[in-house]
Amino acid sequence: MKFIFSHKLPVSIIISCVITAIGMLVNYIEYTNTNYLKWAFRMPGGECLNENGFGLNVFHTYAMSLEDTNSHHLTFSIISLILSIVVFAAVIFLLLFVIDKILKDR
Secondary structure, three states: OHHHHHOHHHHHHHHHHHHHHHHHHHHHHHHHHHOOOOOOEEEEEOOEEEEEEOOEEEEEEOOOOOOOOOEEEEEEOHHHHHHHHHHHHHHHHHHHHHHHHHHHOO
């Protein structure tokens, strides 16, 4: 346990990468089943919807006439991936830092 608290940053980044990879896998499986991401930020706009989550981006275009069809386009988003890793690493680092301070004050 002392190792984890003495190496907060590398441990935070590793845990963050694992969480992000699991989130990406869950989102990909959900996309293959439903064409939507399970855990994502959604940005609606008119006849389209953009979803970003854990390194994946899905752009949905909805048909506005009877002869058109809906479309769903999945892409990899490096910005979303990096943002996920950084945010989770920061939260985990802060948690480890606070827990370390609490344990040292005892």
